[in-house]
């Protein structure tokens with residue numbers, strides 16, 4: 001199974017080889033979706049963990065023992081239709097195809113079921129139309145045609 005987490009690293013933990021330890025000690029694969037971790041500073045990383053449920057639980061417990069904060073609800077991308085001008089820039093940075101532009105309308109369609117919550121689209125929007133929230137934005141599969 002897969003589990004998406006946001007990990008908050010205290011300054012003391014940023015040098016730890018987290019993904020290596022997860023793989024070797026727990027047989028858990030960690031795919032990094034987004035990372036903001038600077039040397040000698042605290043940081044944040046969005047990861048998708050893959051493994052058996054017991055291994056995932058053990059890995060999470062280990063991460064907490066290392067002093068990392070864990071957010072198990074990374075939130076959901078929201079798109080403000082009042083700000084969005086359908087320029088398409090966000091679609092070009094989305095790694096999962098969750099932001100779709102298609103003929104004939106070329107209007108932005110957000111497919112939440114494909115979203116990794118990597119947040120790469122947020123800074124890409126010149127109109128600040130994209131944000132991270134805890135409630136549903138554009139409903140999955142809904143477009144504004």
Ligand code: SF4
Pocket residue numbers: 077093094095096097098099114115116117118119120121122
């Ligand atoms: S957060 Fe944005 S860029 Fe990342 S997968 Fe979701 S829609 Fe795409």
Ligand code: SF4
Pocket residue numbers: 079083084085086087088089090091108124125126127128129130
């Ligand atoms: S970058 Fe912003 S304005 Fe452009 S399509 Fe995406 S959400 Fe809309």
